[in-house]
Amino acid sequence: MDHFLYKNGALYAEDVPVAEIAAAVGTPFYVYSTATLLRHYHLFDEALSGMEHLVCYAMKAASNQAILKTLGDAGAGMDVVSGGEYRRARAAGIPGERIVFSGVGKTADEIRLALEGGIRQFNVESEPEMDVLNAIALGMGKVAPITIRVNPDVDAKTHAKIATGKAENKFGIPISRAKDVYAMAGAMEGLDVIGIDVHIGSQLTDLQPFELAYEKVAELTEELRADGHNIRRLDLGGGLGIPYHQSNEAPPLPSDYGALVKRTLGHLGCEIEIEPGRLIAGNAGLMVSEVIYVKEGEDREFLIIDGAMNDLIRPAMYEAHHDIIPVVEPAAGSEQTKYDIVGPVCESGDTFAKHRSMPPMQAGELVAFRSAGAYGAVMSSEYNSRPLIPEVLVKGDQFAVIRRRPTFDEMINRDTIPEWL
Numbered sequence: 001m002d003h004f005l006y007k008n009g010a011l012y013a014e015d016v017p018v019a020e021i022a023a024a025v026g027t028p029f030y031v032y033s034t035a036t037l038l039r040h041y042h043l044f045d046e047a048l049s050g051m052e053h054l055v056c057y058a059m060k061a062a063s064n065q066a067i068l069k070t071l072g073d074a075g076a077g078m079d080v081v082s083g084g085e086y087r088r089a090r091a092a093g094i095p096g097e098r099i100v101f102s103g104v105g106k107t108a109d110e111i112r113l114a115l116e117g118g119i120r121q122f123n124v125e126s127e128p129e130m131d132v133l134n135a136i137a138l139g140m141g142k143v144a145p146i147t148i149r150v151n152p153d154v155d156a157k158t159h160a161k162i163a164t165g166k167a168e169n170k171f172g173i174p175i176s177r178a179k180d181v182y183a184m185a186g187a188m189e190g191l192d193v194i195g196i197d198v199h200i201g202s203q204l205t206d207l208q209p210f211e212l213a214y215e216k217v218a219e220l221t222e223e224l225r226a227d228g229h230n231i232r233r234l235d236l237g238g239g240l241g242i243p244y245h246q247s248n249e250a251p252p253l254p255s256d257y258g259a260l261v262k263r264t265l266g267h268l269g270c271e272i273e274i275e276p277g278r279l280i281a282g283n284a285g286l287m288v289s290e291v292i293y294v295k296e297g298e299d300r301e302f303l304i305i306d307g308a309m310n311d312l313i314r315p316a317m318y319e320a321h322h323d324i325i326p327v328v329e330p331a332a333g334s335e336q337t338k339y340d341i342v343g344p345v346c347e348s349g350d351t352f353a354k355h356r357s358m359p360p361m362q363a364g365e366l367v368a369f370r371s372a373g374a375y376g377a378v379m380s381s382e383y384n385s386r387p388l389i390p391e392v393l394v395k396g397d398q399f400a401v402i403r404r405r406p407t408f409d410e411m412i413n414r415d416t417i418p419e420w421l
């Protein structure tokens with residue numbers, strides 16, 4: 001459920017007409033709903049009630065500080081995957097003790113930054129990382145709290161680019177080697193081994209892969225405890241999928257997921273940590289764009305819009321589907337036509353949808369991409385020298401620009417022409 005609904009024939013973001021935002025900020029732009037963000041956070045929080053837990057929002061999904069502060073004020077922690085994300089979370093007021101540091105390639109500088117600024121735990125992904133972290137912590141006179149990310153070798157049954165839990169993926173250490181690696185970690189003075197981490201992929205629409213992975217984590221917890229490790233925290237990653245087709249998809253609910261966590265891991269008495277990104281932000285955001293031209297092709301019609309693959313890369317990168325709806329509500333039973341919906345960027349990959357049924361559209365009309373809140377703005381680029389598009393946050397009947405559109409000069413003046421040219 002989200003808070004982007006038609007009212008009186010027009011699409012609203014909560015209580016604000018989307019067309020009013022378009023008039024104020026220009027197109028294309030992203031708009032997020034505070035109520036949807038908070039609703040999704042609370043669904044997870046409630047799903048884990050009865051177990052000690054922390055929901056650490058995977059901020060790579062949508063990392064604007066206004067979004068982070070909205071969730072942080074509600075009690076969320078953050079899962080960060082770079083020094084930039086760590087800094088951004090801190091700038092948004094998230095305390096270090098609620099920040100978890102994930103990622104396969106943490107640099108020494110990033111590790112130092114987090115140890116200095118405060119961190120809830122590092123999710124360590126390899127033995128060389130463990131050595132570096134231990135050495136840096138010892139050098140700083142600190143002890144780094146860690147979990148070790150294990151790769152359970154389960155098939156997440158999701159798009160290959162976002163599956164992370166198979167042996168062939170670069171993530172974590174093979175679960176078969178976990179006992180040895182924990183023994184090494186346990187002997188390092190600069191590390192405090194507090195738990196286990198697992199994250200098997202993104203946009204999972206079936207609970208079974210989670211169940212397989214969490215059963216393996218439960219078994220490992222008992223083995224590691226038998227070896228003398230004080231395993232007290234389990235970080236279960238993110239990955240729960242969202243319905244990208246509003247009409248015909250019903251992925252598992254956070255409550256189903258929470259019940260699964262309790263069933264597979266509840267008996268261990270560990271603190272549970274989860275890292276949802278997409279399910280919190282995905283359906284909390286739209287990308288809104290204007291039709292520039294309706295172009296007659298040889299055998300099809302193109303809807304050419306002012307948003308492009310540089311603004312929302314998911315269709316080009318993951319063959320992802322987004323529902324695309326007109327901002328003016330089509331009359332009930334109105335005629336439908338089929339369009340290829342494309343952006344202005346100079347490659348054919350800049351195609352959002354093929355043969356998509358829409359009511360007949362005209363130049364100047366607005367369309368909204370649903371489910372664009374996660375992995376949308378954060379993956380945008382300036383390809384074709386198109387400035388990054390603004391982000392807007394709605395709360396009730398208020399809206400605010402939370403990242404403005406840069407001017408062309410700001411974009412162009414970042415280049416430096418050498419003196420000798």
Ligand SMILES: *Cc1c(COP(=O)(O)O)cnc(C)c1O
Nearest residue numbers: 058102202238239275276277278
């Ligand atoms: C990307 C990622 C997540 C979030 O995944 P979603 O599918 O957005 O929930 C969580 N944890 C880690 C380690 C990640 O890399």
